[in-house]
Amino acid sequence: MTHLPPLFADWFAAKGWQIHPHQQDMLDRAEAPALLLIAPTGGGKTLAGFLPTLVDLASQPHAGLHTLYVSPLKALAADIKRNLTTPVTEMTLPVRIEDRTGDTTATQKRRQRADPPHILLTTPESLALLTSYPDAPHIFKGLKRVIVDEIHALAESKRGDQLMLALGRLQTLCPDLKRVGLSATVEDPAAIAHSLACHPDPCEILQADPGPAPDIAMLTTDAAPPWSGGGARYAIPAVLDLVRQHKTTLIFHNTRAQAEIFFHNLWLANEDSLPIGIHHGSLDRAQRQKVEAAIVAGQLRAIVCTGTLDLGIDWGDVDLIIQIGAPKNVKRLVQRIGRANHRYNAPSKARLVPANRFEVVECVAAIDAALAGDLDGDPRGPGPRDVLCQHILITAAAGSFDADALFAEITTVGAYSTLTRAGFDACLDFVATGGYALRGYDQWQRLKQAPDGTWALRDPRGDRRIRMNIGTIQDTDTLKVRMKNTRGGKPLGEIEEAFAATLTPGDTFLIGGRIVRYDSLREMTVQVTRDAAKKPKIATFMGTKFATSTQLSQRILRLFQQEIWPDFPAHTADWLALQRRVSRLPEPDRLLIECFPHDGRTHHAIYGFAGRNAMQTLGLLLTKRMEELGLDPLGFLATDYATLIWGLEPITDPAPLFDIDALRDGLDRWLAGNAVMKRTFRASATIAGLIDRNTPTARKSGRQASFSSDILYDTLAKYDPNHLMLQITREEAMRGLVDFGRIEDMARRIGPRVDLITLDRLTPLAAPLMLETGRVPVQGMAEERLLAEEAARLMATAGLPPP
Template sequence: MTLPPRFRDWFSARGWQVHPHQQDMLARKDDPALLLIAPTGGGKTLAGFLPTLVELADGGHEGLHTLYISPLKALAADIRRNLSTPVEEMGLPIRIEDRTGDTSYTVKRRQRADPPHILLTTPESLALMTSYEDAPRIFAGLKRVVVDEIHALAESKRGDQLMLALARLEALRPGLRRVGLSATVEDPPALSRFLARHPDPCAILQADPGPAPDIQMLQVDTPPPWSGGGGAYAIPEVLDQIRRHRITLIFHNTRAQAEIFFHNLWMANEEGLPIGIHHGSLDRQQRERVEKAMVQGRLRAVVCTGSLDLGIDWGDVDLVIQVGAPKNVKRLVQRIGRANHRYNAPSKALLVPANRFEVVECVAALEAVKENDLDGDPRGPGPRDVLCQQILIAACAGPIDADALYAEVTTAGPYAGLSRAAFDDCLDFVATGGYALRGYDQWQRLKQRPDGAWQLRDPRASQLIRMNIGTIQDSDTLKVRMKRGGGRALGEVEEGFAASLTPGDTFLIGGRIVRYEGLREMTVEVSRDPGRKPKVAVFSGTKFATSTQLSHRILRMFRQDSWPELPAHTADWLTLQREVSRLPEPGRLLVESFPHDGRQHLVVYGFAGRNAMQTLGLLLTKRMEEMGLAPLGFVATDYATLIWGLDAVTDPAPLFDAEALRDGLEGWLAGNAVMKRTFRASANIAGLINRNTPQSRKSGRQATFSSDILYDTLHRYDPDHLLMRITREEAMRGLVDFGRIEEMLGRISGIDHLRLDRVTPLAAPLFLEVGKVPVEGEGRERLEEQEAERLMQAAGLA
């Protein structure tokens, strides 16, 4: 199909040419499923919508034609604004609306009665729409579904929920066409299988990737510190880059680090350059003010987190700075794409390692970007807690036939391998609560009719189910408001952090230092207090771990004879490590033991990521206790675990027996808070526990209390309950990341144990991780500096 004259004229009037991949998308508009991989700024969103606009250009279509699914509410609103331009300028008879959690109840009701031609929404809102009895009427005219930033959705349970919702739409509208859009895909065939209606194929269309990004390390006069994640040492150079560019995005891996950096940057900003901060814990209105100011060009820089990762066009951004090692090459490529958001214009980015080891990681990430070597772990099967929720959603829409629903579910890529027995387990749980809970009315949610169909036992339960649809697990947070001046909202902090505050304590939020005044009706009340050193709020959010592929690349770097690509201070550090001990190698596990400060220390260089190395520390100390080695504690980073105790380890090999480690993990998990936390998340998703009710929303403490009682009951009376099995699976690959430990054990052919007489250069920074927490008060920084200097001298580094 060629571009109609009206569209060609519109492109010409703007001085644009149709990109080849946009023309290809139009030519292949009838493909049942199509994955477009195009660079950021390459017009992939317009490519996804072009067939829709052409089909609707002459009018005549009644109701909903195309659904657009976005991982972000803000992205849906941004796409609506961008799509409105060609529609209005060409006078197309097309109505475009968005529907997210921010859409008013009145507008949602009208959209159900009179759907627009193009509806822009999120996975959660789509799942909710499919739960209504009139879903067949709402989606009666639906032709296409466009999933934007599909790689981001595929990495979480939101993607699994979306694929189940698309399977439901396919049952309502056979022949529905699917389009996935992405700029960063490490395994296109795997993502195409995720998107396709199983067993149908999904074609892959790859656009010209454009020029390579201009990405390098920021040159600084001061070497990075030996530990920490703030990047404060580079603030003079970062400020200089802000002066040289129109708009700079300064990405951080955590919200707390973003707050600290913004505060330090603002204190050094003597010129008063307009700089904002943006992350998910800030009040929505404050985030929107920053977004608007960016688009209007009124800000010179924004300190941010993953809240600005995805495809929104944030004004005239011409530089991205990543503070801290990116941990994941794919994420780095996504963030780089925020700069020079134009086709065939190279993105410009600078990396700022936060500490000495991150210099190595940043160089490894730079090489991976140049080689287009993206990372990502293989997807596992679709999680069953999400399937349980989907069964409840289907029941809200009307009676369900188990055979038909099973056939429908297994057309979703993540659930293509689901056995009928596993499906029936989920159906039984949804209907009765499972063996230990079937005697309680509140979990008797479905009943079977004489004709074999299943329906809600109480139709009024549909309200409660709909109120709890979704897979995003809110952390236990409390709102933060100013006590005076109208009680302006600032954002939120974690409940545990709020509980640690006493009146007069200060902390950072939104770049401000505020003073804690008290807790009123589950709201943290604060006042301004710019003069004192703040605590740092314990913000929720993802804690990234270095990817497996990036860890392997670092280990390969260590095999080099020298490192001309590294700054001299870091190359000298690695050289000294090789002289004093040795460097970790691929296929071998390096273990060092040495005395220090009257204690025996053991360092394991596993390179398995922070969660896995933390779990490894727990398991190894447990094994050491069983062997009578008297461990006293441990600390973990992405690359190593340091354990200290009273007795030296002479032979570490027995500590790493895979079967013993797994047995130790099972025993440790059984009554551990990690399991209870994982259980709470899965129980919320599966519908066993409801955070939202028509009366109120449970506080984090109330939800924890309810789920802990349920967990203890099932653990004691029904340990093989479906939710307990799901919890074990989730914990193993999530919070404790035991799969990374097994991957580590699988790749090593032997253990290199070196018994030394002093701290080694590579181990020295780990001791600074230990000392960060207990040192408080005015002298904290001075004591840390003194401790760092003493350790580096002991390791021969100063």
């Protein structure tokens, strides 16, 4: 057992603290090659991660960088710097702490490269940039430890893949480097440990005492939730009552649009003028920082927010979390709950507010899963090749490299440990030449091979362009929003290009809790003025929608099988009981299809519970199959749990429709000429370095990037259909926008067990589907048939023979 040095023991004692067991474990295992610590929010896991560093630096002088800390958020790095400065200052430790993010000045960045601090706090993108410089060996000389905070959030994205490739490079530069991962919410510790390890060295897993169970419940309201919708406006009086009863409340939403609308309605009902703020990623940075400072100072009673406040920033007196709308993902819910009572052994308190009747069921399932510690998460599969291509470019920017050595380094990274040499060589060839169809163009001739076999940039000046395009985050193309009638145009935030294109002068929308009127678009900036309207004509900009996780969907299906539902409000229990009487409830290992007439059309409700993207894709594929089989579909819509299709003919035999091979063939044909593939290609080609979003002269607009990527896509599809980028594009589309993997999982789960029930009227479970927005029309034979029937009716009315 490693004892705390007297200086540290005295500091703990002066604080009235005792070292937690998991903090002692981290100190004892400081020399382990890799450690993953899973500890509850407020359990001192950040101090546990840094304690070996501080003890080491206090006991012996160290020149240069000792410990690198990586977090998903710039704000989190700044928060850790503030919190870490306290023990360093109070113990007068000889330790210099600095952060390096996109907000750090160029002067500071240059100085950090020449004279690195002992502890550097950064983000995956900034770390990748540091590894791209020729002086990287100097910057990281003597580096002993890397701490990856909120590792679960990075492990689920390409940012995490990029980070782990960067850590592989650091391990080459510093062979004795120790790795530490920190998280409060990990659904599969072994998988995270696999990603953190430097293969073949293992990663040990330390699990702290989880502390008391959280206080989670569904919010009781006087009004019942509506049948559809996502705003939860009905619950605002109850939400305000809770805000009055607590010091600080975070009110989470799944999308920015929902946050803006809820904040607007909450403010209109805020008769006590309680100080309430709003925080999300599209707001101007200055406004976000102002809200964050007000939270820390305890000046706000409530903050309406999105995922920007999900992660481990210590917000002080937050004592209640409210989740508006079903959380869609248990891990996300647990993470958000941890924002309340940021103290060890103090239960977090959270209330869930279902936005509509069906979400009551999902909220109950999510609460049960959270209390059971049943977190969700799908395996990610092998490392994405577009990120690998970018890493090869980053390596080249730092200097010449040996392909054999680089391949060996990359395969020490968990996600790329199964990468074949042929797969690596294909990426290297693409990076070097652009691939078969593009090798005749100078702009994609980036690397050359020297006589000794090493690879280097063909033009050494290309390193600048590479650095300008480092990163895996593909932002939606946005436009700045500024107030027209203020000096210099006060910045409010950003809206998406696609939304801005729908605006005409006089239209109103919400941003930052303000109703503004669109005036004009000048130099890629949306100019607006204040508007006193109580209700905006256009609610707000678009926002990303989460899909309900597979695990949560299965819990919902199991809930349906209960005889009674004591945990449900009476209105929901009665609704499900009625569904069971007139039809049946969906089951985990069967597929329920309801066929019923409504409004002169035949409707089919298909309860697949595969998530919104997959159900949307299923609707598209099934209507195409129905068109081929002469069933004349007219349109469809999709939710997380069902696809509703309406048309002229009923399904009598569902088997041909749900043949997985036929669905896959239909998907391939659809993808071949669809805009989804072009959008996916653009994103992957940007990451892989085929398309530069940023150039030394100017940043391309979304329209410019789309134009150039569309030409490239069409060229490759015609002349080189097996091009690496087209392979990557299809892989990304299949697991991203169309989520076909979930359809395949559904097909495997149900097998031939499809229940087609024909009814004479709408069912209770299908009723909410009728009120959903997002209907997709089908252009096909049904329209021609309806036109022919209408023409015949008109001719008959006129006493004329049919056409």
